[in-house]
Amino acid sequence: MREHMLAGKPYKAKDAELDRMHAKALKVMHTFNNSGPEERNKRMSLLNELFGALGANSEVNPPFYCDYGVHIYAGEKFFANYDCVILDCNEVRIGDRVLLGPKVQIYTATHPLHPAERREEWELAHPVTIEDDVWIGGGAIICPGVHIGAGTTIGAGSIVTRDIPANVLAAGNPCRVIRKLNTD
Template identity: 45%
Template sequence: MKEIDMKRNLSEFDKMINEIEYKQNQELMDLLLENKKFMDEYNDLGTTDIKTRKKLLKIMLGYIHESVDILPPFICDYGKNITIDEHSFINHNCTILAEANVIIGKYVRIAPNVSIYTVGHAENPLKRKEGYSYAKKVIIEDNVWIGGNVIILPGVTIGENSIIGAGSVINKSIPKNVVAAGNPCKIIKEIEE
């Protein structure tokens, strides 16, 4: 009973970030639009104004190490839910839909056109019509390399040192020290240390 009462008292944002089913509302739309203003400014800068781009990334994202670079265009919605650790690099045209937390470790390499989704919509068509969604965090551990055009779905963890082949769709977590690829993404081989 206490858990049900707690869920009722949470804002829709708190439900979203805590991976509890939530309903889109004005609070969430306002947060989304606020982030989009910074994102539009970021993408209008192009690639050469690195200093201003890094300043905007620090405003948009929850945490980004100063050594990280993200090449525009870059699309994200709730940027404050994204953390990116040192010496990671994200190439052009990355989309991160971070309704839940997206945690990117150290020395991660993300190729162009990668999409990371934490959000899904209610299966029940009536609830979906009313705007209900769910979110599950995505974790990309240290020293991961993600090839171009990869799609990472809600709730996935990619283990340390792993490589994801271009064009993969990842719907289940991938362990550390493997090469994986395909749709759905499957382990191809282990990486020898």
Template identity: 45%
Template sequence: MTGSEREKMAAGEWYRCLDPELDQLRDRARKAVHQHNTLTPDERGSLAPALRELFAAAAADAFVEAPFHCSYGINIELGARVYLNAGCTILDSAPVVIGTDTMLGPGVHIYCAEHHKDPALRREGLETARPVTIGENVWIGGGAIILAGVTIGDGAIVGSGAVVTRDVAPGTTVVGNPARVR
């Protein structure tokens, strides 16, 4: 595909993250994240106005504790009653959808980007991105890491500190590095 780096990123193709348009999008996200992380809780509410505006979608009762970080924000969707505890990071180079009644413990990280294995191409900022989908009624324990392309089914549990490298079936509990069914 030919097109902008943003179009390539959205299509799941190899793109160069060192791009002026993507830089502008990341800058917008940094400003929204800064507002969210620096407003007093009373002013911020469940989600700072700039962050709520940035996200692709966020239910009115979705709650994101500060501090929080995201790379673009425009690819994040939060369902009803989603709760992200303090220190969560979502590097949303691809869509990240978090379903209704799902809770993320403190310091959970979600990574959509995969950098090129060739060092020369990696230096040029070549990467690809795959979506992460987290179903409804999921619990992800503190410090867990969810990697690109993973889908976590409804009602699943991810143990604290787990590194999730593959899909998790609905109703399953996974723990460890790499995460395995418990």
């Protein structure tokens, strides 16, 4: 099922391999989310155990939640503020110097539109890519399959349902480009 999940094909999450991966992530997140502020080295070690890759000088403030963790690849100087959620049923690729405000949610998981397929517990997942130097304001939601270009700012509370180009300010529900940003 994991191969189907990562390929964007229908899969069932109630699978022995996926259950083991999720249980491991839950255990690591529990330890991370209950660690003290003075335990920075412990937190970094736990994040490196949880994520597929985590660049140098990165920081994640607890609480933090994800499905598996191993499908999250974050670059250098990545920062996630309090209460972020990344549902990584497919790959989440995050570039260098990406900033997530509090309560940002990144979803790769989705469900079939037809109720009969949902009753049979089929699910889908589409990768999310966030390029370098992106700032995502607090409470924003990034939907499955979205690609956000380098240097872009996503306004707080936005719901990003489609790709957003590089070097723009985008905001709203649905999120749309407000203006181009000066890159000088």
